[in-house]
Amino acid sequence: MYRDPLCPTDLGIILSYRCQSACKHCLYNCGPAWKDWMPLETLEEALQATTAWGHQFQIHLTGGEPFLNFPLLLQGVQLAAQLGIPCYVETNAGWCLEEKDVLEKFATLREAGLNAMFISCSPFHAEKIPPARTLLAITKALEIFGRQNVIVYLPHWIEQIQIFGIEKPTPLERYVEKFGLARAGRMLWDGYSIIPAGRSGYCLGHLTQKRPASAFKGENCFMEILYAHHSHFDLYGNYISWFCGGLTIGDWHDLPRILDDFEAHRFPPLIDILVRTGPFGLYDLGKEDYGYQELLEGYAGKCHLCVDVRRHLSGQGDFQELRPKEFYENVSPYPQSGGETGVSQRSGN
Numbered sequence: 591m592y593r594d595p596l597c598p599t600d601l602g603i604i605l606s607y608r609c610q611s612a613c614k615h616c617l618y619n620c621g622p623a624w625k626d627w628m629p630l631e632t633l634e635e636a637l638q639a640t641t642a643w644g645h646q647f648q649i650h651l652t653g654g655e656p657f658l659n660f661p662l663l664l665q666g667v668q669l670a671a672q673l674g675i676p677c678y679v680e681t682n683a684g685w686c687l688e689e690k691d692v693l694e695k696f697a698t699l700r701e702a703g704l705n706a707m708f709i710s711c712s713p714f715h716a717e718k719i720p721p722a723r724t725l726l727a728i729t730k731a732l733e734i735f736g737r738q739n740v741i742v743y744l745p746h747w748i749e750q751i752q753i754f755g756i757e758k759p760t761p762l763e764r765y766v767e768k769f770g771l772a773r774a775g776r777m778l779w780d781g782y783s784i785i786p787a788g789r790s791g792y793c794l795g796h797l798t799q800k801r802p803a804s805a806f807k808g809e810n811c812f813m814e815i816l817y818a819h820h821s822h823f824d825l826y827g828n829y830i831s832w833f834c835g836g837l838t839i840g841d842w843h844d845l846p847r848i849l850d851d852f853e854a855h856r857f858p859p860l861i862d863i864l865v866r867t868g869p870f871g872l873y874d875l876g877k878e879d880y881g882y883q884e885l886l887e888g889y890a891g892k893c894h895l896c897v898d899v900r901r902h903l904s905g906q907g908d909f910q911e912l913r914p915k916e917f918y919e920n921v922s923p924y925p926q927s928g929g930e931t932g933v934s935q936r937s938g939n
């Protein structure tokens with residue numbers, strides 16, 4: 591009934607989890623605390639590894655913020671072009687201060703064979719990045735790449751992020767003050783189609799309705815894990831299906847073996863639970879065997895439940911699927927302070 595599992599058509603290569611922003615909606619818990627970058631040889635291996643898939647697909651070079659290491663980004667674009675793999679680059683535009691610099695970098699990538707630019711644009715990004723930089727990135731990308739080859743994600747926010755001024759970042763609270771919590775919640779959460787994975791359930795969960803763990807019983811992750819069109823390879827070797835940050839289905843260096851195993855429905859233990867019974871199955875495991883306690887205020891979605899249980903499990907043992915481990919140390923956008931938005935009471939035993 592289903593085609594072979596693990597056939598992404600858009601594969602992201604995470605060059606680093608390092609990012610100047612640490613957005614509250616980030617699915618990979620990126621931020622300034624991360625230091626590592628993918629070595630060039632690993633980047634070459636990652637691109638070569640994709641040839642294990644026989645079908646046509648595109649890659650995107652991403653992070654974190656890939657422009658924080660422009661030489662590596664440029665080499666990645668050159669390598670993809672040499673291999674004939676269509677490639678786009680994602681950026682948050684935080685580095686776009688000078689028109690000349692932006693033009694030069696975009697033109698250099700274009701000449702190296704880059705097909706398209708993807709520019710993030712949302713109130714979540716605008717909490718850290720002045721909208722003027724996003725607008726500069728969009729304008730210059732259009733000049734260099736042309737309208738067909740610039741993806742603004744999401745374009746309807748271009749006007750909205752300017753309403754509080756463009757020279758400074760805008761705290762999300764300004765939306766709540768102006769529109770009230772319920773309307774701001776709908777605008778922000780629904781208007782971006784937030785996936786409640788990464789740190790978003792903790793930091794933005796107040797913008798949507800929360801539900802108890804039992805509400806997610808019966809929601810498995812069969813499609814997300816096995817049939818994701820969008821997946822990632824990270825710098826540490828983790829193959830991340832769909833947008834499930836912090837969860838690896840295996841080491842992409844062993845891609846042919848992973849593909850064989852998944853075709854035969856041989857999954858790593860936690861992946862098996864998620865494919866069959868979703869995060870409620872993981873919750874059962876966490877509660878029964880590892881002392882997990884449910885969040886009293888509930889969860890902003892099934893992925894919030896999943897991340898919260900995984901976070902607990904990662905502190906209890908060395909689960910191979912819970913990689914990179916630093917993901918679980920960077921749930922808070924303020925890792926140095928240990929502070930955290932939205933995490934409060936757990937049910938006690």
Ligand code: SF4
Pocket residue numbers: 609610611612613615616617618619620621653654655682710715
């Ligand atoms: S979502 Fe924000 S923190 Fe995450 S990589 Fe993008 S810009 Fe950086």
Ligand code: SF4
Pocket residue numbers: 787810811814815832833834835837864868869892893894896897
């Ligand atoms: S619940 Fe977990 S495994 Fe399932 S889609 Fe969400 S993050 Fe991925």
